[in-house]
Amino acid sequence: MLKSDGREPLSRRGLLRRTAAVGGAATIAMGTGLATAAEAAPATGRPAAPARGNTGAYLLPDNENGFIRGGEVFHTDWADGTTRTLAAHFPTLPKSFAHGVDAAYVLLNGALGFIKDGEAHHTDWADGTTRTLAAHFPTLPKTFAHGVDAAYVLPNGAHGFIKDGEVHHTDWADGSTRTLTARFPTLPGHFASGMTGVYVRRDWVYTFIRGDEVHHTDLGRKVVRKLADEFPELPASWRS
Numbered sequence: 001m002l003k004s005d006g007r008e009p010l011s012r013r014g015l016l017r018r019t020a021a022v023g024g025a026a027t028i029a030m031g032t033g034l035a036t037a038a039e040a041a042p043a044t045g046r047p048a049a050p051a052r053g054n055t056g057a058y059l060l061p062d063n064e065n066g067f068i069r070g071g072e073v074f075h076t077d078w079a080d081g082t083t084r085t086l087a088a089h090f091p092t093l094p095k096s097f098a099h100g101v102d103a104a105y106v107l108l109n110g111a112l113g114f115i116k117d118g119e120a121h122h123t124d125w126a127d128g129t130t131r132t133l134a135a136h137f138p139t140l141p142k143t144f145a146h147g148v149d150a151a152y153v154l155p156n157g158a159h160g161f162i163k164d165g166e167v168h169h170t171d172w173a174d175g176s177t178r179t180l181t182a183r184f185p186t187l188p189g190h191f192a193s194g195m196t197g198v199y200v201r202r203d204w205v206y207t208f209i210r211g212d213e214v215h216h217t218d219l220g221r222k223v224v225r226k227l228a229d230e231f232p233e234l235p236a237s238w239r240s
Contacts, residue, residue: 071098083235103161118147147163205217
């Protein structure tokens with residue numbers, strides 16, 4: 001529900017960020033598949049997937065946030081530093097989606113959507129089912145039909161997709177794209193590639209995450225914040 005001035009009410013994460021409270025306020029997450037970040041990543045002697053890092057970020061209906069990295073998921077209202085496997089937390093996922101999805105988003109009905117390569121899965125579909133991006137999103141440009149950098153859902157129900165510095169919305173003309181910097185003039189130039197995740201609040205403020213930086217479109221032109229400052233609940237290894 002919006003406040004009287006049109007702003008979204010702060011979630012628990014938002015309150016933590018506003019007061020700079022870093023620890024001790026998270027609730028305990030219950031369920032199977034729960035592991036600490038240190039337990040979840042095998043010891044390889046080198047950082048896990050440094051080129052990929054976090055590959056998804058989304059906004060939940062309660063204004064908490066979700067992040068995906070490799071085969072794990074983290075929500076900001078879980079105990080600090082704890083993760084679950086994608087397969088355990090989202091049991092409808094196809095086995096091929098259990099590690100390394102390209103993008104994740106939350107639909108208006110609360111279901112989650114996932115994209116990997118040229119396929120999509122929604123958690124309100126039958127277990128393990130997928131549809132091709134081209135079939136499920138027929139307005140997509142052909143160049144977007146096999147893997148995207150980020151995907152999100154707008155407050156009007158349209159879907160947005162980002163790939164290689166270009167953006168497409170499903171309520172635009174079929175196959176049309178705009179450059180990220182033209183469509184989002186507040187966006188820092190280096191955000192034009194390598195996007196981790198994007199989500200849109202109900203008041204139409206966009207959040208872009210790239211590596212360890214965050215840009216909100218209501219911050220002003222080119223302004224960025226550190227991921228660790230915006231989301232202090234994240235496991236330490238997920239903050240870059």
